[in-house]
Amino acid sequence: MITVAIVDDHKILTDGLQRLIEGSGIAKVVGVAHNAADCRKFINFWKPDVLLLDVGLPDISGVDFCKELKERIPELNVLALTTHNEYSVVRQMLENGASGYLIKNAMTEEVLAGIQAVAGGEAFLCHEIDILMKRPKETHIWLSQREREMLKLVAEGLTNGEIADRIFLSPETIKSYRKNLLLKLGAKNTAVLVRMAIEKKLI
Amino acid sequence: MITVAIVDDHKILTDGLQRLIEGSGIAKVVGVAHNAADCRKFINFWKPDVLLLDVGLPDISGVDFCKELKERIPELNVLALTTHNEYSVVRQMLENGASGYLIKNAMTEEVLAGIQAVAGGEAFLCHEIDILMKRPKETHIWLSQREREMLKLVAEGLTNGEIADRIFLSPETIKSYRKNLLLKLGAKNTAVLVRMAIEKKLI
DNA sequence: GATAAAAACCCCCTTTAGGGGATACCAGAG
DNA sequence: CTCTGGTATCCCCTAAAGGGGGTTTTTATC
Numbered sequence: 001m002i003t004v005a006i007v008d009d010h011k012i013l014t015d016g017l018q019r020l021i022e023g024s025g026i027a028k029v030v031g032v033a034h035n036a037a038d039c040r041k042f043i044n045f046w047k048p049d050v051l052l053l054d055v056g057l058p059d060i061s062g063v064d065f066c067k068e069l070k071e072r073i074p075e076l077n078v079l080a081l082t083t084h085n086e087y088s089v090v091r092q093m094l095e096n097g098a099s100g101y102l103i104k105n106a107m108t109e110e111v112l113a114g115i116q117a118v119a120g121g122e123a124f125l126c127h128e129i130d131i132l133m134k135r136p137k138e139t140h141i142w143l144s145q146r147e148r149e150m151l152k153l154v155a156e157g158l159t160n161g162e163i164a165d166r167i168f169l170s171p172e173t174i175k176s177y178r179k180n181l182l183l184k185l186g187a188k189n190t191a192v193l194v195r196m197a198i199e200k201k202l203i
Numbered sequence: 204m205i206t207v208a209i210v211d212d213h214k215i216l217t218d219g220l221q222r223l224i225e226g227s228g229i230a231k232v233v234g235v236a237h238n239a240a241d242c243r244k245f246i247n248f249w250k251p252d253v254l255l256l257d258v259g260l261p262d263i264s265g266v267d268f269c270k271e272l273k274e275r276i277p278e279l280n281v282l283a284l285t286t287h288n289e290y291s292v293v294r295q296m297l298e299n300g301a302s303g304y305l306i307k308n309a310m311t312e313e314v315l316a317g318i319q320a321v322a323g324g325e326a327f328l329c330h331e332i333d334i335l336m337k338r339p340k341e342t343h344i345w346l347s348q349r350e351r352e353m354l355k356l357v358a359e360g361l362t363n364g365e366i367a368d369r370i371f372l373s374p375e376t377i378k379s380y381r382k383n384l385l386l387k388l389g390a391k392n393t394a395v396l397v398r399m400a401i402e403k404k405l406i
Numbered sequence: 407g408a409t410a411a412a413a414a415c416c417c418c419c420t421t422t423a424g425g426g427g428a429t430a431c432c433a434g435a436g
Numbered sequence: 437c438t439c440t441g442g443t444a445t446c447c448c449c450t451a452a453a454g455g456g457g458g459t460t461t462t463t464a465t466c
Contacts, residue, residue, distance in 0.1 A: 009285070009308045010216075010307040010308045011307075011308055011309065011310055011311060012216065012219070012220060012223070012284075012305075012308075012309065012311060012314060013213075013215065013216050013219060013307065014219060014416060015219060015223055015311045016215070016216060016219010016220050016221075016222060016223055017215060017219050018219075019219060019222045019223065019226070020215070020218055020219055020222065022304050023222070034308070081215075083213070083286075083454085084407080098450085102212040104215050104216065104440090105212045105213045105214055105215075106214065106215065106238070108214060108215060108218045111215060111450095121257055136253075144441085144442060145442090146442075146443065146444095147442090154394055155394055155395075155398050156394070156395070156398075157390070157391040157392050157394045157395035157398075159392075159421085159423090160422075160423080161422085169443095169444070169445090170444075170445060170446080172445060172446055173443080173444050173445060173446090174443080174447075175423080175424085175446095176446090177443090177444090178424085179423095179424070179425080179426095182424080187360070188360040189360050189362075189393075189423080189424075189452090190264075190392075190393055190394050190395050190397075190423075190424095191357055191358055191359070191360045191394070191396075192358075192359070192360035194393075194394050194397045194398055195358050195359075195360075195397055195401065198398065198401050200315050284410080304446085335433065347412060348412090349411090349412075349414095351413090361454065362451085362453090363453080364450075364452085372413095372414070372415085372428055372440080373414075373416080375414090375415055375416055375417085376413080376414050376415055376416090377414095378453085379413095379414080379415075379416090380413090380414090381454085382453095382454070382455080382456095385454080392422090392453080392454075393453075393454095407459090407464080407466100408457085409464105409466075410463100410464090410465080410466095411462105411463085411464080411465095412461100412462085412463080412464095413460100413461080413462075414447080414459100414460080414462100415454100415458100415459075415460080415461105416457105416458075416459080417457085418455105418456085418457085419454100419456085420453100420454085421452105421453080421454070421455095422451105422452080422453070422454085422458105423450100423451080423452070423453080424441080424449100424450085424451070424452085425448105425449090425450080425451095426448085426449090427445100427446105427447085427448085427463095428445100428446080428447085428451105429442080429444100429445075429446080430443100430444080430445080431442105431443080431444080431445105432441100432442085432443080432444105433440100433441090433442085433443105433455105434439105434440090434442105435438100435439085435440085435441105436437100436438090436439085436440100436460085
């Protein structure tokens with residue numbers, strides 16, 4: 001019997017999910033948490049084969065939390081469970097140690113398939129995400145570290161001069177990065193840039 | 204026995220919710236849809252006492268769909284079920300005919316309490332939303348129709364001149380509205396304005 | 407009938423952003 | 437060893453945004 005722990009702030013979902021998993025007969029739920037803090041407390045007690053981890057937790061970004069957990073418990077199998085079907089989020093989660101990725105509008109059977117696969121050490125992507133990741137690279141927007149950093153600061157409302165002071169670069173450099181971001185994302189101006197950055201979950 | 208229909212694109216959630224409701228003994232699920240189109244097709248066949256309606260549907264805005272349903276079937280009791288705990292969303296849903304409002308991280312018992320209340324013709328807000336709506340008006344941001352329209356256009360990346368052409372006003376008027384929006388939301392510039400507009404779900 | 411918003415308009419002036427270039431260094435892939 | 441991508445820099449010039457005022461009319465509320 002596979003042991004599963006669930007971390008998600010939506011109590012209605014965790015409740016339903018628990019019934020669903022236990023009703024399946026292939027796994028049992030050994031723990032549930034609604035935030036990262038509780039998960040940290042109990043993870044060593046639960047010792048689950050699979051951790052179903054929501055990326056939209058209230059107290060920490062899912063990407064950071066996944067990284068933290070994998071550093072502390074390298075043998076833990078993390079199965080991401082989110083509403084985001086954005087390339088950038090999936091990629092960041094997988095890069096930070098997630099073994100699988102499910103979106104919340106996936107089929108119920110996919111949850112069980114995901115749990116079985118991940119518990120067995122395999123990777124697992126739900127159908128929709130699998131399709132998404134197989135699309136040609138050109139259709140995805142991917143930014144370098146610096147560009148993402150720049151985008152965050154722009155979205156915080158800093159001017160080129162302020163960003164320059166903050167990260168010790170020339171204001172002209174910031175200007176160039178900014179122009180490049182507009183080009184890469186196909187944005188007309190800062191307003192659209194910020195909107196796209198949020199929509200595509202780049203920041 | 205109360206009859207309930209569920210409209211939510213997250214299949215995992217609808218599945219779990221169905222088990223949860225039917226396990227409670229107070230209500231039974233007579234229909235499930237994962238988008239607005241299917242809901243439109245079956246709503247007259249289901250004739251539910253309560254419609255659990257997700258605000259984040261893929262094919263239409265929850266506010267618009269709620270309005271549409273209440274116009275077609277005025278006696279329908281809509282119980283909104285969403286992830287948004289923003290004043291503006293709750294207010295718009297209630298103004299457009301929702302009888303109750305639940306957030307997805309509410310307690311399981313609140314779902315059942317909400318269904319019972321709404322089926323009995325009463326209004327229902329889950330605890331967190333109730334607290335939110337009772338907060339003094341000053342702590343909420345509320346924009347006029349025109350201001351919201353303006354905010355949408357700004358977030359689309361239109362310049363003052365372009366907005367002026369679009370809605371047949373003077374560019375100077377747009378400028379004034381824009382200044383006022385920055386003031387009202389406490390935003391430093393357009394970047395922050397757009398970010399706040401999205402975060403607070405004002406657009 | 408007063409009061410208070412919302413809606414629409416106008417001027418001046420400074421700062422910032424955006425469009426168009428160009429150059430240089432470094433690291434890793436082929 | 438070349439070639440690409442990331443990083444960092446600079447210049448010119450125009451367009452747009454932002455900060456500071458101000459006025460009028462309509463419409464809803466008390």
